[in-house]
Amino acid sequence: MIYVEDQLVKVNGVVLPGLVKSIEVKESAKIDEQEVEGSATKPKQATGYEDAKITVELILDDTPTRTKYQALETVRAIFRKPGQTVPQPIPIVSEDTAKHGIDKVLFKGFSHKAEAKKEQITVSLEFWEYIPQTIKATKASGSGGKSSGSSGGGAASSGLSEEYKSYLATDRGVSPASDAVTASGSAGLQKVAAMPF
Numbered sequence: 001m002i003y004v005e006d007q008l009v010k011v012n013g014v015v016l017p018g019l020v021k022s023i024e025v026k027e028s029a030k031i032d033e034q035e036v037e038g039s040a041t042k043p044k045q046a047t048g049y050e051d052a053k054i055t056v057e058l059i060l061d062d063t064p065t066r067t068k069y070q071a072l073e074t075v076r077a078i079f080r081k082p083g084q085t086v087p088q089p090i091p092i093v094s095e096d097t098a099k100h101g102i103d104k105v106l107f108k109g110f111s112h113k114a115e116a117k118k119e120q121i122t123v124s125l126e127f128w129e130y131i132p133q134t135i136k137a138t139k140a141s142g143s144g145g146k147s148s149g150s151s152g153g154g155a156a157s158s159g160l161s162e163e164y165k166s167y168l169a170t171d172r173g174v175s176p177a178s179d180a181v182t183a184s185g186s187a188g189l190q191k192v193a194a195m196p197f
Helices: 068-079 095-099 152-159 160-169 176-193
Strands: 018-026 030-031 044-049 053-060 090-093 104-114 121-127
Touching: 053 068, 053 104, 053 176, 068 104, 068 121, 090 095
Parallel strands: none
Antiparallel strands: 018 053, 030 044, 053 121, 090 104, 104 121
C-alpha cells in the first residue's frame, strides 16, 4: 500500500500528520423558546450564534521517517504542551475552516483509537472557534481626570453647594448623643470584664 500524507490542515504552525479522513465544520444559531401561558406552541427567539465546532478525523500509519505513535505524539503536543495548564487560542489553516471565516480555535478534545488487526490509528480532534471578547472602556462622567484623593474631590462630584462644603469643613464638634452612647458602652464593657466567669 502506498501511504501519502495529506498535509491539508495546519494547527498552531504544525501540519497535522497522516491522512485526513474527514473534516466537519458545524455552525448553529442560538434560539430560545419562550413559554407563553395558554398557548400550545412555544414562540422562538433568535439570540445570536454559537461558536463553530470543527471535528477532524485523522488516520495515522507508519511511514519511512516515523512511526504512527511518533505522529500521535506530534498531535498530542499541539493539544497540550508540557507544563501547559490552560488551553490557549491557536491558529488553524485549512480550506474548510477558511470558508467559514475561522482562523483561531481552542483545541477542545483529542482522542485516538487503535483497532486490533489494523496497522493504523484513528485520531479524532475537536476544535471550538475562538472569538476574542473586546471590552470597551468608557470614561466616567463628572470629575473627569481629577484624583479622588484630593480634599473636596469627592464632594465636588457629589453636587454639594460651596456653602454646604465649607460648613462640612468647619470643626462642628461631636453630638451629645454620641457622648452618652460611648460613655454607657464603656461602662457596660467594664461590668462584663469584672464578671467572674
